[in-house]
Amino acid sequence: MQPGWLARHGLTVPVAILMLVLFLLVPLLPGEYWTQVATEILILGLFAMSFNLLYGYMGQISFGHAAFFGVGAYASAMLFTRLKTAGGEIGMLDFFLSLAAGPPVAAVAALIVGFFCVRLTGIYFAMLSLAFGELLFYIVFSWYSFTKGDDGIQGLLPPSFFQDAVNFYYLTLAIVTLALLAMWRITESPFGYIMRTLRDNQRRAAFLGINVRLHMLINFVIAGGFAGLAGALWGPFSRSVNPGLLGWQESGIAVFMTLIGGAGSIVGPMLGSVIYTMLQAVVKMYTVYWPLTIGTIILLIVLFLPGGVLGLVEKRLKARRDGDAGNREA
Amino acid sequence: MSTSDRKWEALIDNLKLSRRDFVFTTLATGALTLTPRLAGAQAAKPYKIGVLLPSTGTGANYMAHCIKGLPVAIAELNKRGGLLGKHQVQMVYRDDETKPDVGAREAKSLILNDKVDCMFATYSSAVALAVQEIIHEHKVLHFAATSNSSKITQDNYSPYTYQFCPDSNMQSGAVVVAVSRMATKNKWKSYVSLGQDYEWGRDTHKGFTTGLAKINPEVKEARQMWFKLGETDFNSYITAIMAAKPDFMFGAIAGKDAETFMQQASQMGLFKRVPFPGGLIAVNDLKAQRKTLPRGIIGLARCPFFAHLKEPIMQAYIKRDRAAFGADGYPDDWACMYYDALGGLEQGAKKAGSTSTEAIVKALKGASIDTCRGKRTFRDCSNQLNVPSYVGEVWDSPDYPFPIYKPETMIQVEGNEVWTPTCEDVEKLKKKRA
Amino acid sequence: MDIGPYVLQLFSGLSRAMVLFLLSAGLSLIFGVMNILNFAHATLWLLSGYLTFSIFTFLSEQLGASPWLLLPAIVGATALMALIGFALERFLIRRTYERDLPEQLLLTFALVLIIGDLIKLVWGVENRRINLGVQPVEMFDTLINPYHFVIVGSGVAVAAGLWFFLHRTRLGKIVRAAVYNRNMVSALGIPIPLIYGLVFAAGVGLAGLAGGVFLPLLPMALGVDHDVIVQCFAVVVIGGFGSMLGTFVASIIVGVVYAFSILFWPDGALAMIFLIVIVVLIWRPWGLFGTELRF
Secondary structure (H helix, E strand, C coil): CCCCHHHHHCCHHHHHHHHHHHHHHHHHCCCCHHHHHHHHHHHHHHHHHHHHHHHCCCCCCCCCCHHHHHHHHHHHHHHHHHHCCCCCCCCHHHHHHHHHHHHHHHHHHHHHHHHHHCCCCHHHHHHHHHHHHHHHHHHHHHCHHHHCHHHCEECCCCCHHHHCHHHHHHHHHHHHHHHHHHHHHHHCCHHHHHHHHHHHCHHHHHHCCCCHHHHHHHHHHHHHHHHHHHHHHHHHHHCEECHHHHCHHHHHHHHHHHHHHCCCCCCHHHHHHHHHHHHHHHHHHHCCCHHHHHHHHHHHHHHHCCCHHHHHHHHHHHHHHHHHHHHHHC | CCHHHHHHHHHHHCCCCCHHHHHHHHHHHHHHHHHHHHHCCCCCCCEEEEEECCCCCCCHHHHHHHHHHHHHHHHHHHHCCCECCCECEEEEEECCCCCHHHHHHHHHHHHHHCCCCEEEECCCHHHHHHHHHHHHHHCCEEEECCCCCHHHHCCCCCCCEEECCCCHHHHHHHHHHHHHHHHHHHCCCEEEEEEECCHHHHHHHHHHHHHHHHHCCCCEEEEEEEECCCCCCCHHHHHHHHHHCCCEEEEECCCHHHHHHHHHHHHCCHHHHCCCCCEECCHHHHHHCCCCCCCCCEEEECCCHHHCCCCHHHHHHHHHHHHHHCCCCCCCHHHHHHHHHHHHHHHHHHHHCCCCHHHHHHHHCCCEEEECCEEEEECCCCCEECCCEEEEEEECCCCCCCCEECCCCCEEECHHHHCCCCHHHHHHHCCCCC | CCCHHHHHHHHHHHHHHHHHHHHHHHHHHHHHHHCCCCCCHHHHHHHHHHHHHHHHHHHHHHHCCCHHHHHHHHHHHHHHHHHHHHHHHHHCHHHHCCCCHHHHHHHHHHHHHHHHHHHHHHHCCCCECCCCCCCCEEECCEEECCHHHHHHHHHHHHHHHHHHHHHHCHHHHHHHHHHHCHHHHHHCCCCHHHHHHHHHHHHHHHHHHHHHHHCCCCCECCCHHHHHHHHHHHHHHHHCCCCHHHHHHHHHHHHHHHHHHHHHCHHHHHHHHHHHHHHHHHHCCCCCCCCHHHC
């Protein structure tokens, strides 16, 4: 291994490869249930990773990110409903068309919202993103004639090949892996490094001649697009969509996953998704006090483990390596 | 791990037990596990009911009695041998948090992981619609007994869904009947509507306004006002209503907003000026708000126990719940209806002679069952049970520590009098399922 | 023209405004002094409502029912909440001062979940309400609930009290100084940690007071905090983070606008408020009375 490779890329690649292998093996478990859980982990993990483009890489916290998840879900669901045959089935091509509708519509929404949000930073960014998120939720919730409002949209049954949980799972895995690779490329490109500069020192970036607002907006749109992709997958997975997908509580899920897994790398949020989803499944079997559980965990992580699980592992590895280096010198 | 294995392990771990105790307890445990097998005919597979109701979110306080009451009812059923006298019934509970995607997920979990044979779900109609997609796909029996949007049995129809609660159209229809009588008697001319701004509120409002306009066209709606769910301050709405000086007001308000509105409105004396007939006041509201609910107000209920005190099933049910939960433990509307669902399951299995879903679905189609509301029949085209809606006056009864509907003036509007639309139109509404 | 309805709507708007002010004052105070946005503010308010309910019910059982028992109940709950606030600051909030903003926000966000479930753990899922037995009063050819006078009175009293505290007392002046230059105040030998603790306690205490005062009007239910926190944010954003005057004025604007839009455009009352918030955030993010320093 090249020296400094760990310093440059952290654990991202080994963790990603490990997770990919494990994900590939999930359907070997008996029954359909774990495949379904893993599908949910992948979709929400993608959502969380898109959030992390704004949080970990650009340094801004958005409490309205789920609005793009939900917009993607709804765009996809509404096209799905129109492409469905009278018999309630959907053709394979039409199915992929409906999936493809999610990201662009979400990206457009992100363009509009982002145009205003990137003028602010810090707490004002957080507040405005929350306000817009709630506004979008309110629109979807109230516009019954268009979105069927509170009732949501049902009947999102994929074509029979993908009704099989394993097939849908591998489709999701393929799409999410491709998305992850795309995000990896973006974050490791010059654009990605500009993002990091914006996170660390916005003023300096401006002095360097970087158009801060434009770059923030581009990143916001990319993040929104990927969230929309996750949303598009969610509809057929859950067989329905509802306005709650746009609310701040849904946004909170992305935030929690990112925090748990670690915001410092591209795969951190996916790891967070694994931990969060599994934890939720187990805890809810025994108690209804899930909010208390996850709230306490987040509290402890914020106080003692701000880098998340991956952050902790990296720190330990670095400490060991530095310890070794120190020993070697001595 | 079976219960006996677990007990075995626990015994072994507990080294404090003397040898004699150990042997004795083991024998006793062994005897206990044998008992069901001895009592029943053969070792019959237990029947699992997945109960998907909220303990979190807006539905939580309505479902509390139901969630604790179902195990009591199931235990009694199991004492009689369970379904068909041989299948012990097990209940697996999951919280749907009053959220559709959580509901869909937990439904999948119940069906795929816990392998339930039947689902009792849910509280919220939005959640019910999402859950229906799952139960239909996996061909699992679905008994709805609180979520009551007409879409559940019409637009989103599934042959596996059976509805034990009067649906939204039936409820609106009942209110129209009651209000129409009052409007004619009192020569009312105008009213103001206040509603929760979401699907149910809009739907209920439309049902009422169109229904009333048909029978009493001389009664006109002067204004309609809408508020966001979770409104905490109705002050401005109430002053606006009073300023309009209507003959009466109509409310499409449910849940905790209904309680907030009633409390604030009665404190402002609204109901002294403007009658408010037909708001949803279920038994749990009568019990919980016994100190604050204005008396004389006309309310709407879905399954009040005091309307069917003569039914033996209701009598036994009340007795059992009060024994389990104390003197105040009268079951509320929701608990009663889910209890009827359990009864429906038992009778469906009996009629089918089997616990298979397909057999029960066929057996219950258009069938008559005995419920705590008497003998009731399922509507052929929608699997909606023909049950009444109840409109009555809130009144202090000497028999109960909480108000009930005054028996002399309570109206029971039968389901089939007001279930709209016709079966022909229902068929047109049903969406095609793949 | 009959001005009765308009006067009544104005009064109801003012009552609503004072409700909002009482709710938001604590949030604004804490943010103004400590730069902490306490997401859990409404949840603490809800906790206080439940506490007041329990104290009131207990006292009623011991001493016989009387609406005046509400007073000691409110005092008790407020004191308890102030203590809780002090403890929260000392053990939790304090650890995030050196951290980035997102982590501070997340901490209070987590508190929303924790405290919300703790309320459920202790009081269960049933709603709680009390009945003071107050009779409506005739005014302008219609009836009103005289308790609204209590609300308006409380709001004005709290506003006046806060103003007096911040501008006329030594401690208040220290607090205001700490807003502008924490280090300087510390250098003058004044213990900043203690000041922060007291301010946080005061903010939470205000939330506690609001919870108690509203109990006769609003049945306490789980999840009400989620509905209410958004309104608090709206008021604080419009008025300006950190400005008590801003919060007061914004409360009046929001309250009265809402009340009157019900008369003229009932559907859009909430949308109006939303729009005002978004416009303020875009055009003047630090609010009507906030200072650009805060930005």
